[in-house]
Amino acid sequence: MSDTTINPDEIAKFTRMAEEWWDPSGKFKPLHKFNPVRLTYIREKALARFGRDGHARRPLEGLRVLDIGCGGGLLCEPLARLGASVTGIDPAERNIAVARLHAEQSGLDIDYRAETAEAIAASGATFDIVLNMEVIEHVDNVPLFMKSASDMVTPGGMMLVATINRTARAYALAIVGAEYVLRWLPRGTHDWKKFITPDEVSALVTRNGLRVAEKIGVVFHPLEDAWKKSADTGVNYMLLAERG
Numbered sequence: 001m002s003d004t005t006i007n008p009d010e011i012a013k014f015t016r017m018a019e020e021w022w023d024p025s026g027k028f029k030p031l032h033k034f035n036p037v038r039l040t041y042i043r044e045k046a047l048a049r050f051g052r053d054g055h056a057r058r059p060l061e062g063l064r065v066l067d068i069g070c071g072g073g074l075l076c077e078p079l080a081r082l083g084a085s086v087t088g089i090d091p092a093e094r095n096i097a098v099a100r101l102h103a104e105q106s107g108l109d110i111d112y113r114a115e116t117a118e119a120i121a122a123s124g125a126t127f128d129i130v131l132n133m134e135v136i137e138h139v140d141n142v143p144l145f146m147k148s149a150s151d152m153v154t155p156g157g158m159m160l161v162a163t164i165n166r167t168a169r170a171y172a173l174a175i176v177g178a179e180y181v182l183r184w185l186p187r188g189t190h191d192w193k194k195f196i197t198p199d200e201v202s203a204l205v206t207r208n209g210l211r212v213a214e215k216i217g218v219v220f221h222p223l224e225d226a227w228k229k230s231a232d233t234g235v236n237y238m239l240l241a242e243r244g
């Protein structure tokens, strides 16, 4: 197995789409649509874990957040607005350039770096919150990726993972449905074989010293045109893991 998590085809694919990160109806429309449910989840879990007051103007003030595979910064920016000290990393340099420019235009101070998780982990850096959102299914050497991500969770900290389950239903909905029928995503965005089950994610984080606190599904509601939390983890899901 290679000693890097970088899959060059994946980086090339995201580099080609980089100009579209902030277009809510462009190629990253599904991520824009996911944002409300996942931001609500991250915020809620962070308030609980770190004993923060949700009514404060900047409730996450001072918490160090690492967003792995941050792309154009769709999660970094709202978290910076909540007061967090955000570091966004992505091996695709074009993504980082787009993210930096957008943060500057938004008047936000975010530490963006064109780096891999394994490189940052090797430096010994740790964070209160590590975000691992819609990335695992795009990396090589998943064990190294999950070890690097887990190692960066400080004692008392947490990691949130969002990804797609490897089920027949995920093939039908996340690939055939989303790429071919509804055309929400460009064809070839996902490879079913790279999807990962909640049990596999749990085993990888547990092996690296974290404890799985919750697994929840995320399901699309067509009538409301919105994604919502659900007990059904059969396709899209999120997992919360904590250290100590």
Ligand SMILES: C[S@@+](CC[C@H](N)C(=O)[O-])C[C@H]1O[C@@H](n2cnc3c(N)ncnc32)[C@H](O)[C@@H]1O
Pocket (backbone or CB within 6 Å): 005, 006, 007, 010, 011, 014, 031, 068, 069, 070, 071, 072, 074, 075, 089, 090, 091, 092, 095, 116, 117, 133, 134, 135, 138, 139, 140
């Ligand atoms: C589907 S996007 C998700 C972007 C962002 N996390 C979000 O949810 O809005 C996947 C991102 O992972 C990045 N990526 C690909 N391989 C990676 C790796 N080995 N390590 C970290 N990020 C990677 C891609 O460049 C891309 O920006």
Ligand SMILES: [Mg+2]
Pocket (backbone or CB within 6 Å): 134, 135, 137, 138, 190
């Ligand atoms: Mg994906």
